Structures are given as structure tokens and as C-alpha cells.
Amino acid sequence: MEASPGARIREGDCAVLKRGEVFKAVPVLRRRKIIFEKQWFYLDNAIGHIYGTTFEVTNGGNLQPKQDVEETTTETKEAGTDNRNIVDDGKSQKLTHDDIKALKDKGIKGQEIVQQLIENSTTFRDKTEFAQDKYIKKKKKKYEAVITIVKPSTRILSTMYYAREPGKINHLRYDTLAQMLTLGNIHAGNKMIVMETCAGLLLGAVMERMGGYGSIIQMYPGGGPVRAATSCFGFPKPYFDNLHEFPLSKVQSLLSGTFSTETLPSDPEDNALVEEESNGLTEEKQTSLQETEEEPTTEAPMEINQSEEQETMDINAEDVEFKENKEKENKENVREKQMKQWERRKKLTETAALLREKNADGLIVASKFHPTPLLLSLLEFVAPSRPFVVYCQYKEPLLECYTKLRERGGVINLKLSETWLRNYQVLPDRSHPKLTMSGGGGYLLSGITVVLDKGKSDSSSLEALKMEEPSPKRCKVQDLHC
């Protein structure tokens, strides 16, 4: 079937496994055992299929596309009217734990197991139709183990991270992320400044919405940016050509004009290794990175042993050669390191120049740090009449940020908000909001930059007042404008 190139599962992709509402990101590699939802299997058979295909796990741990089985026609089944006579004594299911295990071991398909459970339930026919429906759905969910392989996207990854590892993304709920991308007018061609400590999820989302066009400068704390989630998106290499990074620790010097590349933060790659989380995904990246960064001593003996098939060689001679080669390796490594440092310095200078232009098209911030110092400094690099949006898990720091921004001036349309998200169950005669909902998804402060009045005259305080909401007439006396 004619499908766009990105639509098929390929080896080396990052794919997301989905079962019901549970997601997990995994690398698509042959003969790599995957454990997901109490099942283990290999992804080999999935390669070549279209993303979105649903698979079953066979007994051998292989995937096979799920056959579309015709549902047994529902003849008017026996059902009750209500549960007044149904006693929940835990004894209504006649099949024991062992019986079910035996069925599973025999290789009986999930569908058949569910059928067995229904037949061996003494109360099934007394349940109402709705209750029967609910029972069947529940058993199917447990015993019919189907897995869908989906293509990573902001939607999938942000939902996955929020469910699995919210701490890594500062509890940024996916709808809040969605608001940020729109409020920030993230689109192709922008020159964006991104500051995040969300494992690279926000960066990936921004990159997805920019489609490889424009440029991004990622500000980072410490030694280097964490981009674990970014790699899950599977962007083509050209997307990274215009992705720059710049250390926060150099921002002050850049703003005051004293920036130099003499003192650099410690090697970003080493730090990235340390900081990278393992979603079961980065293991592969980590081992490959480690191989290139490893001490030369461990590689040298291997090379020598392979190239010289001399088992009879004098051990001393081998040692000498070993040492000589090691010295050569060391010199090469030192040169390599120097080259790398020079390149990094060059890139840093280029990125600094990009920032100095002070014409970024937007600023987007979502981090564990207090937002105020970040905003006050990073806004300097943004052109006038451009949106900015900052996320904070808590409301209070944004209150302070708002106040400080008012004092600074040069911003309008400041808005502090959060979104309220509710999921629904929609079934005939059984539609209602779902039982649980997220208690909070974080807060956003957004606004638009304007030309900053350098002279702080009376007009700036007038401006601040003008930008404020008019005192609501019906309000009680206690309020004061900040």
C-alpha cells in the first residue's frame, strides 16, 4: 500500500507502545526484548508495518497483527434489571486462579478466556445489560493483550510523560503544554528561545511545531541541555542544524557585554550522560555515547589482539607495542578533545551573536527554577511585539513574576491562567464525566513584548496603571492594585 515514508515502522525508530491508556517509548531494535504491561516480546515482526497497527503477543514472544474477529452476534442475552439480589461474596466466579493460569498456559486466546469466565460466573446472567457490558470490557482489558504501536508526537509523548514521569516534566500537563505552544505562536520560521527542564519534551514540542524551519536557542542550566525526550520524537537530522544551545551561566555576562568563551561550563556530553534519564530508551544512546567517550586504554588492547593474531608473541614485546599504541591513542585523544573544545567555543560565540541581535520571535519557559530571574533576563533577547509564555508548577512565583514584569515595563497583555481539563465517558444512556480528573496542571503567565521605554519617567507608572484592569466597580473595598 502506498504510504508516506514516515508512516511505516522502521528499525532504529523510537516507537511508542500503547495498551489502553498506558504508553511506553521504546527503540525499535531487532532481538531486543521488550517488557510492557506484564508481557515480554520482540519488535522484529512489527518492522515494516504501518504505525497505528495493533498486535497480539504470541506464545513465542513475537508480535502478530491482530486479526479482526467478528464479534459474536448479541442475541437477546439473559440479563437482570438491577442488583438488589446480587451478593458480592467473592464466590461467583467458579474458575480458580490456577484454572485461568492453566488456560493461559495452554495457549488459549484471551477472547476464549473471557468467554470461559462469563460462562463460569454464577451472577453474570443476573447482572443488568450495562453491568454485563462493563464486566466484559473489564475482562477483555485484562486478558486480551493487544498492543498498538503508535508514532511519537507531542500528543503521545506529553500524555505519556504526564502519566508515567510527571516529576521529570515539572507536572506540566499536556493541555497546559498545548496552551503554551499556541499562546507562544510557535510556528515555522520563528527564532525561538526555549528554556526548559522538562527532559527535552518542551523542546521537542517546539521543534515539531516549527517543522525544521527557523531556529531555536535552548538555554540550559549546568553543563548541558537534557534532550532525552527530544530524541523520542524521531526528528530528521536537518532539524538539529538550527538548534543552538547557550548556558544560563553566561547570560549575565552576555547582557552586560562582558561575555567571553574563556571559561566554559564542563563538557556538555559528560554532563548529558549523567543527567539523561532512562525511559528504557536512552540506554541505547547511553551505551553508544559511552563507547566513544570511554578511556582509550580499554579499546587499545582489543584492537591489538584482533590485528595481531600472534598467540606465540613475546608478552614483553606485546606490552611495549601496547604502550606505544596507547601513547599514540592518548595524543590523538588530546588533539580530538582540543578540536572539540575549539568547535564548542566557536558554536558558543555564534549562538551568543544570535542572542545579541535581540530579535527573537518568542520566549517559552518551563522549568524547575523560579521564573522571575529567567524572564527578566531572557526577555532582553526578544524583539518587540512578540509573545512569551512561562510555565510554573505553582502559582505564587508567577504572582511575583507578574509584579516584577510590571515594574520592568515593556510588556502588555499579561495574563495568569490555568486550564481545567475533564474527560468524559460517552456511551448510550451512560454518558458522564469520568470518575477521576487531574487536580492541577500548572500555571501559565503569558504576555506580549513592546518597545521598552528606556527612561523611567512618570509615563511608565502611568503605563503600568493603564495596562492594569480597571477597578471593578462592584468590588469590595479591600483590593489594591499592585
Place this chain on the structure above:
Amino acid sequence: MSFIEYGDTIKDGDTAIVFLGHESMFPVKVQHGTVTQTKYGVIRHSTDLIGKKYGSKVTCSKGGWVFILHPTPELWTMNLPHRTQILYSTDISIITMMLELKPGSIVCESGTGSGSLSHALIRTVAPTGHLYTVEFHQQRAEKAREEFREHGVDHLVTVTNQDVCKNGFGVSNIADAVFLDIPSPWEAIGHAKSALKTEGGRICSFSPCIEQVQRTCLAMEEYGFTEINTLEILLRVYNVRTISLQIPDLGKAAEDNSGTGFDSSNPSNQGSPGANLQQGTVQFKSGVPLREMVGHTGYLTFATKSLV
């Protein structure tokens, strides 16, 4: 300038946003020789706007001033002339993300309405994507075409004047996503499915009433859509205010001056962060919710079309 690309200076023919103050702004078509009236006085386009940087402050004839802003779909949504009820950025944001839209995406939409969502979709799929939008009202379809042209985005959008429930979107098997905001979306599900790519895509239906949602979910199931999920999203806005609360007078324990409890005249209390500025009050910063908020716009139902 354009809605899909930032520009630095205001040019003749641009659509700019005049910002007067909190929640007070309006769009203006920049034209040589034209004059715009505001409550602060007159703005002369030729001298006050054209050639100025976006984000500049412009002083009007009566002495008051305004800011001139670069248009964005979000600003447009807040200021466009309503021909129908529109979608606001809160819903638009989640729609964009859940439909997995990005540069290059092909999207189908019906109805076009006032073009609020349309502008946002065009911005997201630019420069290589396309929006096919269907509107059954002839004048609205024409007005939409006009606006897209004025805003320099007409190469990214095709407006079709027909009934999507009867005749579909006018394209087949090319869309990555379909969006429906019509009275009877269940009647268009079949057309939506055929507009979507064979290998799959996403669909979203927006309906104010739960009965519409129920019918639509049923239709989606019948047509083989999966991952059907209905949600609603609401925006809560907070006003940042400094609040002053009075300390109640609880009297004194005895007749002498050694009182218990918070003594506002005690110098050690003066320097503390929550300290009173006036006698007997405590000040603090708060994010105060608005008196009223939007409680409902519509239910959003998303689903996936896939091969298997």
C-alpha cells in the same frame, strides 16, 4: 508582516492590532492616507504607522497613546468580526495538539464560520501544508476567502461552498486531520473518513450538546474509528492583586499594655513580609479568580483512523 511570518516594520496593506490598554484592542487595515479614530485621538497611517516598528508606542492626536502589535492568529481570534460563534484559543490549542498538526499537515475543516480556527490552522501547517475548509453559507464562504487574501495566506487555504454532510470536503485520502464544528457532525463522519489518508489520521468533532456528542461517538465507532475520547477544557484566569485584610480587634487580655496575639504596634512585626502598612492590616499578593468565567464552550471528541 503576515499571519504566518513575522515582519519588523509596519507596511502599507498590513493588518495591525491597535492596543489601547487592558483587554482593549482592535484590528486595523494599514493604508496610506487613511486615518483611524481612537478614544485617545486620531492615528494617521502614513505618518504614525507606516515604517514604524511593530511594538512601538504611537501617540494619538489627543495626547494619549497606543501600542501597535503584529497580528497573530490569537490576537485575531480576540478581535475578529464575528459572523458566527467562534472558537477561542483555549479550545484551539488542544485541538491543534490532539490532531497532531504541524508544518506540512493537510487539514480539512467544516464549518469555516468566522475563520477563527482557520487562521490558527493555517499558521500551524504553513509553509508546506494546506487547509481545505468547507462552509455552506455562501456569504460567509466569500468573506472568508476575502480575509485569507487580505492576510496573505490564501495560497495555503481552499474555501469550498457546499454542505459537508452531503458532499464532503471535496478531497479524498489526503488529509492528516479533519475538524468538524457543525450541527450534525455524525452525518459527516463518513465523508471525514474518506477525506483522511488511507494509512490513517486524526479527527475532532466539537459540539456544545452532549446528545450531539453521543450520536457522533456512535457514528465514529460504526465507521471504525478508534481511540475515541471526549473531553472539555476550560480556562481559569487570575488577576494579580495586592490584598489588604484588616486585623480584627480582639481586645486586650488585661487592662495593662502587654496584649497577646498579633500586636500591630510592636516594632518587631513591622519588618516582616506580611506586615501591615496601615495600622491593623496585613497585605499579601494573590491571584484572584474572576467573578465569572466561561463554564462551557463545547465537548471535544477526538478519534483515530487507522488501517487495523
